[in-house]
Amino acid sequence: MITNLKNPTSQDVAKLAGVSQSAVSRCFTKGSSISNRMRLRVIEAAKQLGYKPDIYNTNSISNNNGGLVGVILPYITNRYYPEVLTELHESLRNNG
Numbered sequence: 001m002i003t004n005l006k007n008p009t010s011q012d013v014a015k016l017a018g019v020s021q022s023a024v025s026r027c028f029t030k031g032s033s034i035s036n037r038m039r040l041r042v043i044e045a046a047k048q049l050g051y052k053p054d055i056y057n058t059n060s061i062s063n064n065n066g067g068l069v070g071v072i073l074p075y076i077t078n079r080y081y082p083e084v085l086t087e088l089h090e091s092l093r094n095n096g
Helices: 010-017 021-027 036-049 058-062 081-094
Strands: none
Touching: 010 021, 010 036, 021 036
């Protein structure tokens, strides 16, 4: 593994793999179109650098690909909120 980079970026991976930064992004985005050959090059470069993709990438969240739901409550002591959150959780789990 190449260890001279403290926090390698997707741009570092792209440079080492000889691909664009967007190819690196596609490689780590579920359902993205990328050839197996390119995916293997990117993954090998990422391993060499110790690169870990950001699973909470803001682009994924803004594109509704992040699988995250935020709930803002004015105060948690309301006895109704746990019931609402339980129903929300069940609905989200059942509907993907």
